[in-house]
Amino acid sequence: MQKGKMFIISGPSGVGKSTVLHELFKNREDLYFSISATTREPREGEEDGVHYHFISVQRFQELIDAEALLEYAEYVGNFYGTPKKYVDRAMNDGKDVILDIEVQGALQVKTKRPDTVRIFIAPPSWEELERRLTSRGTDSPEKVQKRLLRAKSELQTADVYDYFVINDSVENAVRELSAIMLAEHCKPADRMKILSE
Numbered sequence: 001m002q003k004g005k006m007f008i009i010s011g012p013s014g015v016g017k018s019t020v021l022h023e024l025f026k027n028r029e030d031l032y033f034s035i036s037a038t039t040r041e042p043r044e045g046e047e048d049g050v051h052y053h054f055i056s057v058q059r060f061q062e063l064i065d066a067e068a069l070l071e072y073a074e075y076v077g078n079f080y081g082t083p084k085k086y087v088d089r090a091m092n093d094g095k096d097v098i099l100d101i102e103v104q105g106a107l108q109v110k111t112k113r114p115d116t117v118r119i120f121i122a123p124p125s126w127e128e129l130e131r132r133l134t135s136r137g138t139d140s141p142e143k144v145q146k147r148l149l150r151a152k153s154e155l156q157t158a159d160v161y162d163y164f165v166i167n168d169s170v171e172n173a174v175r176e177l178s179a180i181m182l183a184e185h186c187k188p189a190d191r192m193k194i195l196s197e
């Protein structure tokens, strides 16, 4: 069986990553979403073990000490990290793994696993990003401004990514993501492995 591939999706908070990924995952048994650990408080509607593993700072430090995280980073006052075990298990089961992580974490993963494919999702405009962050209604005006500032610095790093998707409509963004993932499976190195099996 072919091992799955790892895909990183990064992009500013509020750009629509969760929304687009939710659509992408419909009827896709071949994909695995990596559930991150975070010290941030759950938003309304978020479930522990579904959207994130919501844990304390102390527990997060224990995971770092045990080298249980593939990568981790601090983002606007909270810690976020990718548990290694489940990602490796899913890839060994032949599933493509998707990590929704910010740019520092993406850099750490690329260093450890150079064959990871990185996709940056951008908003159609800054005004639209601010509108989405505000309309989500989960962050105070002060937090929205912090997330917007962070978004501008994140965009500076986007040129090291392999692909750039603009989330104008969810449908378009999902179509582009699916096309990128499919194309990555058509690379000669992968296809020739199938022949030699």
Ligand code: ADP
Pocket: 011, 012, 013, 014, 015, 016, 017, 018, 019, 020, 132, 133, 135, 136, 167, 168, 169, 170
């Ligand atoms: P992220 O996961 O990147 O932080 P969300 O998926 O939570 O972002 O989306 C932020 C807000 O933007 C949500 O209210 C969502 O419904 C809205 N949204 C997402 N994609 C689009 C889009 N293409 N057009 C309009 N609104 C969108």
Ligand code: 5GP
Pocket: 009, 010, 011, 012, 013, 014, 036, 037, 040, 071, 072, 073, 075, 080, 081, 082, 100, 101, 102, 103, 104, 105, 106
């Ligand atoms: P949010 O609080 O909006 O859910 O996420 C804030 C940021 O943290 C987003 O850019 C998201 O991609 C990122 N993030 C979520 N999980 C992880 C993770 O495990 N590692 C890293 N490095 N970033 C993450």
